[in-house]
Amino acid sequence: MAIRWPLVIRRTHKWLALIVGVQVLLWTLTGFYMVAVHIDIIHGDDLVRPPVVAPIDLASFVPPARIVQSAPDASEIRLQRFMDQPVWRAQTPGGPRLFDAGSGQPIPDLSEAQIRAAARRIYSGTGDIVAARLLTTAPLEMQARKPPYWQVEFDAWNRPTLYLSPQTGELISRRHALWRVFDFAWMLHIMDYDDRSDVNNPLLRVATWSALAMALAGAWLLLWSFPRRRKKKA
Amino acid sequence: MKKIRFTPLFFRRIHKWVGLILGVQFLLWALSGSMMALLDQEKVGGHSAQASHQHALPAGDYIAPAKLALDGPVLGIALRSLATRPVYELRSTTGTRLIDATSGAPVRVDEQVARDVATMVNEAPIRKATLLAEPNVEAREHEGTMWRLDFADAENSSAYISADTGRFLVMRGDTWRTWDFFWMLHNMDYVNRTSFNHPLIVFVAFGTLWLSGTGFYLLFKSFSRADVRWLRRRRKSAVKLGAG
Numbered sequence: 001m002a003i004r005w006p007l008v009i010r011r012t013h014k015w016l017a018l019i020v021g022v023q024v025l026l027w028t029l030t031g032f033y034m035v036a037v038h039i040d041i042i043h044g045d046d047l048v049r050p051p052v053v054a055p056i057d058l059a060s061f062v063p064p065a066r067i068v069q070s071a072p073d074a075s076e077i078r079l080q081r082f083m084d085q086p087v088w089r090a091q092t093p094g095g096p097r098l099f100d101a102g103s104g105q106p107i108p109d110l111s112e113a114q115i116r117a118a119a120r121r122i123y124s125g126t127g128d129i130v131a132a133r134l135l136t137t138a139p140l141e142m143q144a145r146k147p148p149y150w151q152v153e154f155d156a157w158n159r160p161t162l163y164l165s166p167q168t169g170e171l172i173s174r175r176h177a178l179w180r181v182f183d184f185a186w187m188l189h190i191m192d193y194d195d196r197s198d199v200n201n202p203l204l205r206v207a208t209w210s211a212l213a214m215a216l217a218g219a220w221l222l223l224w225s226f227p228r229r230r231k232k233k234a
Numbered sequence: 235m236k237k238i239r240f241t242p243l244f245f246r247r248i249h250k251w252v253g254l255i256l257g258v259q260f261l262l263w264a265l266s267g268s269m270m271a272l273l274d275q276e277k278v279g280g281h282s283a284q285a286s287h288q289h290a291l292p293a294g295d296y297i298a299p300a301k302l303a304l305d306g307p308v309l310g311i312a313l314r315s316l317a318t319r320p321v322y323e324l325r326s327t328t329g330t331r332l333i334d335a336t337s338g339a340p341v342r343v344d345e346q347v348a349r350d351v352a353t354m355v356n357e358a359p360i361r362k363a364t365l366l367a368e369p370n371v372e373a374r375e376h377e378g379t380m381w382r383l384d385f386a387d388a389e390n391s392s393a394y395i396s397a398d399t400g401r402f403l404v405m406r407g408d409t410w411r412t413w414d415f416f417w418m419l420h421n422m423d424y425v426n427r428t429s430f431n432h433p434l435i436v437f438v439a440f441g442t443l444w445l446s447g448t449g450f451y452l453l454f455k456s457f458s459r460a461d462v463r464w465l466r467r468r469r470k471s472a473v474k475l476g477a478g
Contacts (some may be wrong), residue, residue, distance in 0.1 A: 215261050
């Protein structure tokens with residue numbers, strides 16, 4: 001008996017679709033969300049103010065050689081602003097450390113009041129701070145970033161949340177509702193339901209190749225069915 | 235006017251016509267997605283420049299910043315290592331300059347410096363060094379002039395080093411190059427390969443929703459008793475076996 005290819009391929013298309021149908025629907029839905037909402041909005045670029053750039057007077061600061069003595073494992077010493085006050089920031093294996101640029105004295109970890117004030121300066125919106133917490137365990141939305149850090153939530157429809165360094169008050173991350181939806185969509189898209197980061201997981205590999213086979217079978221059916229539609233009806 | 239009737243045939247027609255118009259892109263999405271899932275994420279790499287070694291600055295007799303020869307207001311200053319040499323990185327309105335932190339002499343990121351920096355990230359021998367006036371497609375996330383150092387290793391790696399700051403920018407290899415081709419097919423930004431929010435992809439993604447939506451609906455209409463006959467037959471024989 002000759003193989004009836006249209007039937008075989010139609011069955012392949014149907015059965016593969018039965019297996020991966022839900023995932024294909026999820027891929028197109030999550031894909032549509034990810035292309036429709038601009039990535040700059042997802043990144044929360046509009047949540048924060050651009051940093052102030054102003055000329056600095058090098059003569060008024062202790063030289064960085066002094067900071068190297070205080071922080072001997074530092075790989076980089078950079079001048080930056082900490083609440084309008086110039087500071088030397090030392091990058092060390094244990095994290096960044098701040099030193100008063102005028103006196104060279106180390107600046108202790110920030111208090112909650114200082115963190116709140118720093119967050120207020122960074123945040124571009126008008127809402128109030130709902131909560132500020134020092135986290136020692138990483139929430140899911142901070143992915144691989146190592147705590148501790150301050151989590152400062154603001155009052156707005158999209159629940160903006162800033163993450164600040166307890167040593168320097170610098171912004172580490174910003175999160176908001178659309179980012180969280182994106183992250184969830186990304187999880188569904190790459191089918192890594194634990195860490196949302198492994199794009200090589202076996203489940204995804206099987207599903208993608210099955211979907212490709214389904215699509216190829218569909219394409220074959222399409223090319224076969226259009227010119228012969230009348231004949232088939234007869 | 236003929237009234238539209240929402241029958242399975244109507245949805246089958248949508249499925250076919252959307253498939254005819256956007257089917258090729260659906261195929262390309264399935265293919266590029268499959269390939270990106272197959273290519274080892276670790277080998278693709280290139281997502282962060284933090285992999286480079288961070289050496290501690292030696293305690294030393296650095297020139298005080300106040301004594302540096304300056305030609306205008308300074309917006310930012312950093313003391314850091316360039317390969318193994320401590321340098322000041324000065325940012326002004328005209329750009330970024332490097333100054334040797336021990337001698338005070340200006341430092342230019344020439345080929346030798348670029349090679350020294352690249353060697354700290356990859357120990358393979360360097361085949362070629364090229365100065366790029368503008369970022370190429372591999373270093374598109376970065377700005378300014380840069381050095382490209384090609385290594386003689388299995389991945390044909392290329393390190394990109396900023397010609398302004400001497401900082402290591404990114405490493406690209408053959409796995410990344412293959413991945414990037416499929417990423418281009420996936421994001422449909424055939425020129426810059428970066429944006430996945432352009433009108434073309436939004437339009438096609440919206441259309442594809444109809445392909446998958448009607449297809450999912452048709453799943454419920456396309457299976458008949460005949461399709462699962464083999465299942466029932468097997469169960470029947472299993473029952474018979476059990477009874478026997």
